[in-house]
Amino acid sequence: MTTIYLVRHGQASFGKSNYDELSKNGEAQAQLLGQYFKNIFTEQPYIISGSMKRHQQTTQISLKECFPQASYEVDGLWNEFNHQQVFSLYEPRFAKPELLKQDVFKEVDPRAYLAQIFDEAIARWTNEAFHHEYDESWPTFKTRVEAALKNLCIELTNNPAQEAVVFTSGGVISVIIGKLLELSVQRTFALSWSIANTSVTTLKLVNGEPLLLSVNEHQFIKSKNPALLTWL
Structure with a gap:
């Protein structure tokens, strides 16, 4: 069975003309995430990132801490709305x-x-x-995210790996949780306010189907530097 780790990107640049760039806090969060991954992974996972700058910055900074030689796939289906x-x-x-x-x-x-x-x-x-x-309308976004998850599940079924990590955004993660728990649109997006930057949501792939294991794990930040916790 494969565990899928869905990672929300580090804090971006809220209120600036270019939101799609990590803040200094976001860079520090990504470093802590990489250190956390170094402790929990015994071998390099399969890695995929959305194509947004904040996704790839989070990916690169965290990988530098745990798997500095690792390559990763880039897929715009994992991008935020x-x-x-x-x-x-x-x-x-x-x-x-x-x-x-x-x-x-x-x-x-x-x-x-x-x-x-x-x-x-x-x-x-x-x-x-x-x-x-x-x-991009809401139905189009939802269909895109569901396609991203389906494609990943097929890839991991055909090419088994113990772990897979996806660097993406809060809206994407919320839609996936909403789908798995059959939540309403309102409850799905209410989740966005609880998903911390660089938090980890885990799925277990069983017989090709994803099951939700945990949501919004961020204790690795809280235990090291609580001041770095952000939700925007």
Whole structure:
């Protein structure tokens, strides 16, 4: 049986014009992740990464700590949905990320305020009436993520490995958990707020089918440096 480790990327650059780049915190988180993997893996796992910069930065930094000579596959099916477009079509001024950040951090409870905006923006994105307005609609994103998981399961069934690691994003991981637990859209995206940066969600592949083992493991960060824990 193969264990699949789904890794959310390290903290990206929220509120900057280019979100798709790790912050200094994100780089430090990726280092701790690599050290954790060095302790738990006895041999190199099968490794795959989304094609976004934050995915590959997390992959490269963590691998430097545990398997510095390792190669990995790149597959854009594991990429996150375009959250900046989802925000901007909900509120046009949020097309400028710095304005979203400005609004969020002037609130007494920034996380709660951002969660409210996120919920409302996601509700619009997943509403059938608006699907045509997005470059990638909710049904298209969901189908893409499910295809990524199916392809991985086929690959691991045909070419067995003890472990596989996928570097991806919180939205992707939430959709996979939602599919396996048959969650509603609302409950699926509620998971996004609990998935910490560089946290690990594990699946067990049994007879070619994925089963959920654990969600959002991040004790390896909390035990080393709790100040590095982030969810944005």
